[in-house]
Amino acid sequence: MNTDNFTFLCRSRSLFGKNALEHLPFELSGMGARKVFVLRDNASESSDSIRHLRPAFADSGMTLGLCPPPDQNSGTGTDILKDCYRTFTGKGYDSIIALGTGPITDLAKALNLAVSLGPEVFKRGIQPQDQAKSLLPFAYLPTRGGSGRESSCRACCNAQIFELPALAPDIVLTDERLMAADTKENIICSAFSALSVCCETFVFADNPMAKAYASAGISLLMEHLFPLLETENEWNARPAAVGNKYRRNLACIAHASAISGFLLANSTSIISFHLGNFIAENADTSGLTAGSAAAIFLPRVLEQFAGNTPALAQLLLPLGGQDAFSAVPPVQQAAAAIHILQNILNRFYQISFGAVPRSLGDAGIDKSAVARLQEKIQQEDIWTETGISGAGRDKIAAVLLRS
Amino acid sequence: MEGFIEIRPRRRFFLRLYLHIMLRVLGRAIQAAARVDEDVKKEFNAMPENYTFSLGAFPAGPCMIIGKDTQGIVRYMGSDMEKQPVHLKITLKSVRHFFSLLTFTESTPVSNARNRMIVSGDVPYACAAVRIMDIVQVYLLPRWMAKMAIKRYPRWTFKRHTVDRAKVLIRTLLGF
Numbered sequence: 119m120n121t122d123n124f125t126f127l128c129r130s131r132s133l134f135g136k137n138a139l140e141h142l143p144f145e146l147s148g149m150g151a152r153k154v155f156v157l158r159d160n161a162s163e164s165s166d167s168i169r170h171l172r173p174a175f176a177d178s179g180m181t182l183g184l185c186p187p188p189d190q191n192s193g194t195g196t197d198i199l200k201d202c203y204r205t206f207t208g209k210g211y212d213s214i215i216a217l218g219t220g221p222i223t224d225l226a227k228a229l230n231l232a233v234s235l236g237p238e239v240f241k242r243g244i245q246p247q248d249q250a251k252s253l254l255p256f257a258y259l260p261t262r263g264g265s266g267r268e269s270s271c272r273a274c275c276n277a278q279i280f281e282l283p284a285l286a287p288d289i290v291l292t293d294e295r296l297m298a299a300d301t302k303e304n305i306i307c308s309a310f311s312a313l314s315v316c317c318e319t320f321v322f323a324d325n326p327m328a329k330a331y332a333s334a335g336i337s338l339l340m341e342h343l344f345p346l347l348e349t350e351n352e353w354n355a356r357p358a359a360v361g362n363k364y365r366r367n368l369a370c371i372a373h374a375s376a377i378s379g380f381l382l383a384n385s386t387s388i389i390s391f392h393l394g395n396f397i398a399e400n401a402d403t404s405g406l407t408a409g410s411a412a413a414i415f416l417p418r419v420l421e422q423f424a425g426n427t428p429a430l431a432q433l434l435l436p437l438g439g440q441d442a443f444s445a446v447p448p449v450q451q452a453a454a455a456i457h458i459l460q461n462i463l464n465r466f467y468q469i470s471f472g473a474v475p476r477s478l479g480d481a482g483i484d485k486s487a488v489a490r491l492q493e494k495i496q497q498e499d500i501w502t503e504t505g506i507s508g509a510g511r512d513k514i515a516a517v518l519l520r521s
Numbered sequence: 522m523e524g525f526i527e528i529r530p531r532r533r534f535f536l537r538l539y540l541h542i543m544l545r546v547l548g549r550a551i552q553a554a555a556r557v558d559e560d561v562k563k564e565f566n567a568m569p570e571n572y573t574f575s576l577g578a579f580p581a582g583p584c585m586i587i588g589k590d591t592q593g594i595v596r597y598m599g600s601d602m603e604k605q606p607v608h609l610k611i612t613l614k615s616v617r618h619f620f621s622l623l624t625f626t627e628s629t630p631v632s633n634a635r636n637r638m639i640v641s642g643d644v645p646y647a648c649a650a651v652r653i654m655d656i657v658q659v660y661l662l663p664r665w666m667a668k669m670a671i672k673r674y675p676r677w678t679f680k681r682h683t684v685d686r687a688k689v690l691i692r693t694l695l696g697f
Contacts (some may be wrong), residue, residue, distance in 0.1 A: 144614040176528040186524030
């Protein structure tokens with residue numbers, strides 16, 4: 119472990135647990151907020167989260183502005199953003215809450231950029247002088263697992279990508295009362311994305327703080343993912359009735375996903391995560407989500423890039439727990455860690471009756487398709503972003519073939 | 522924007538009324554216990570003269586102020602923070618958390634562990650104030666309820682459980 123030189127920035131305050139929602143007015147008012155603009159998605163409607171949000175702000179002296187969830191008839195993303203911008207500035211709001219995951223957090227981040235740096239930021243892009251500017255207080259309240267990008271410092275708006283440290287939420291609040299029933303595919307996608315980011319960071323990052331975050335994320339996933347999905351008998355049944363146990367486990371997955379966002383904000387070279395997203399976007403198969411693809415690549419990426427290093431051996435500790443770690447001899451720990459990761463995939467393949475793929479072949483991607491994807495990957499510039507050189511690209515080719 | 526709603530979350534009258542009543546009783550009981558109980562006396566003796574502390578909820582929730590004057594007499598000083606300078610503020614982050622604390626669904630240590638409290642002032646005196654409140658809660662509440670409010674029910678002498686408790690309760694009712 120190199121502890122001589124490292125940087126880790128996590129701008130978000132994480133609030134988690136029972137009645138955590140009631141802390142929100144205090145935390146926001148500490149940032150000078152008085153009027154809060156709430157953006158919410160359809161999942162927040164189904165979880166009835168506003169019913170919990172309103173009493174949490176009672177006696178706080180703060181005003182809440184509730185936007186309706188955007189639907190198909192709301193027009194394009196630009197129209198919604200313009201509408202939100204007009205309302206926000208017209209009524210004098212001073213802080214933002216994103217209640218939901220995915221596109222709603224991108225909308226909240228874009229709105230924060232527009233109201234803090236001016237709407238012209240979408241034309242001129244983010245300039246070097248903007249790096250030092252602070253944005254308005256922004257809280258992210260997940261209602262589902264999420265993709266991990268919600269808590270990162272990246273926003274995607276109308277195919278434009280904005281990256282700014284201040285874009286990361288100031289508060290990430292996970293309260294189990296806000297959790298909505300989700301499909302098993304979405305839960306697995308969230309969990310696998312987070313697992314890929316956390317495992318890769320744990321193994322490759324020469325950064326003790328990133329390792330600590332990654333270890334916490336892996337432990338949360340290993341403890342709560344199987345109880346969340348194995349309690350249901352029928353894989354194809356509709357989303358489970360939202361009981362307290364379900365909400366608790368889902369909140370832990372959402373928290374792990376938020377941790378993966380903090381790690382994404384500090385590292386660009388998460389190979390399996392980027393590879394998973396690339397394959398999910400470019401492969402001619404509908405059943406493969408970015409998270410599942412990332413999880414397929416994860417054991418192979420670790421094998422190819424980490425080999426039998428001590429860092430990979432240490433991954434067994436958060437993955438398998440203290441008992442497993444102490445039971446396996448040090449020379450076998452790296453192989454045992456890979457084995458656990460592969461077993462997770464195999465187990466989900468079994469309980470999902472084949473819906474969650476174990477390999478690219480299970481997802482309907484044959485060898486010729488892999489060769490085509492391989493060519494496409496070599497042409498793409500995602501590897502410039504991840505900082506992978508020529509030798510690394512050869513290893514990626516091997517990862518694809520072995521997956 | 523269609524469907525946009527602006528709401529100003531209301532104040533919860535009955536919840537605040539309950540907290541006002543509880544704080545008044547607790548304040549008077551602390552004043553009474555400071556005259557009867559040796560442990561409470563010791564805690565107040567360690568505090569400087571004219572020292573005041575408050576327990577309340579953020580941002581403008583009900584609160585109580587307890588102070589020690591120059592003669593070392595402990596008094597319940599009401600709830601007006603503007604009239605009375607306060608040296609130590611113990612604040613719960615929301616009225617709901619304060620309600621949980623004073624309905625004994627969450628004990629003081631649990632509330633502290635869940636990061637519900639903030640202290641502005643001297644931490645040693647804040648710990649003393651919490652110890653005083655724990656003792657007073659044992660005097661005021663029946664055993665089963667006091668067990669929920671504090672971390673560990675104390676082993677007191679028979680006199681303390683009966684005679685001292687009666688004295689504290691009478692003094693609390695009469696307000697001296």
